[in-house]
Amino acid sequence: MDRYDLIVIGAGPAGEKGAAQAAYFGKRVALVEREPHPGGAGINTGTVPSKTLRETALYFSGLGQRGLYGVETKLRLERVRAFAHRLRELSGYDLEPFKPLFGENLFTRESGAVAAQFHDPQAIEPYSSDLVAAPRRIVLGKKSGVDSIRIKAQELGLDLSEDDERRLLAAVKERGAEKRGLVTDEEFLELARG
Numbered sequence: 001m002d003r004y005d006l007i008v009i010g011a012g013p014a015g016e017k018g019a020a021q022a023a024y025f026g027k028r029v030a031l032v033e034r035e036p037h038p039g040g041a042g043i044n045t046g047t048v049p050s051k052t053l054r055e056t057a058l059y060f061s062g063l064g065q066r067g068l069y070g071v072e073t074k075l076r077l078e079r080v081r082a083f084a085h086r087l088r089e090l091s092g093y094d095l096e097p098f099k100p101l102f103g104e105n106l107f108t109r110e111s112g113a114v115a116a117q118f119h120d121p122q123a124i125e126p127y128s129s130d131l132v133a134a135p136r137r138i139v140l141g142k143k144s145g146v147d148s149i150r151i152k153a154q155e156l157g158l159d160l161s162e163d164d165e166r167r168l169l170a171a172v173k174e175r176g177a178e179k180r181g182l183v184t185d186e187e188f189l190e191l192a193r194g
């Protein structure tokens with residue numbers, strides 16, 4: 001059994017500091033955290049995110065043209081996702097798929113205003129996906145509608161009649177419900193071939 005001089009529960013700012021200080025004095029320390037990432041409210045939910053949100057809001061609300069507190073930030077937002085992706089690779093740190101700005105699934109839809117996303121994006125996007133160079137995507141599943149079938153067919157170069165679309169929509173919904181997950185492009189093509 002492992003033995004420790006100190007076990008710290010919670011890797012927020014206090015826990016991290018306490019654990020590091022004890023280790024500094026040569027103690028054997030275990031630091032226990034229930035969340036997937038250390039940092040507590042300081043890093044993950046409170047201090048840093050709230051200040052980041054505030055500065056981002058200032059930037060987007062027009063100060064972007066004049067700089068932030070007179071300092072030109074020269075933010076290149078179209079690079080922010082690629083940067084986050086690289087950081088994730090290097091650090092092995094996973095981000096939630098719906099994390100603001102960086103999340104993989106931010107502009108991906110299975111249902112809801114699917115058609116609007118492509119034809120009238122400003123009707124549903126709080127900020128344009130172009131701003132952060134994120135692709136607009138649809139995924140297929142049991143909640144898909146006929147617009148998704150049309151968009152996916154076009155994307156994959158299929159020419160479908162209205163009857164085909166209806167038949168395929170029913171087949172996609174059935175497949176999604178059966179597998180309790182999304183219908184892949186390969187499965188969609190297979191269903192389209194009948």
Ligand SMILES: Cc1cc2nc3c(=O)[nH]c(=O)nc-3n(C[C@H](O)[C@H](O)[C@H](O)COP(=O)(O)OP(=O)(O)OC[C@H]3O[C@@H](n4cnc5c(N)ncnc54)[C@H](O)[C@@H]3O)c2cc1C
Binds near residue numbers: 045
């Ligand atoms: C919105 C907001 C804005 C803030 N802004 C500022 C600011 O500008 N400047 C400033 O100085 N402070 C700010 N704070 C306060 C600052 O974030 C907190 O004072 C600081 O995070 C407290 O650190 P802590 O380690 O005591 O607790 P926490 O940060 O809450 O960390 C506790 C950790 O313990 C873990 N934990 C809890 N129970 C268990 C368990 N049973 N097992 C395992 N792990 C457990 C939690 O998951 C968490 O990671 C802000 C807080 C909020 C909410």
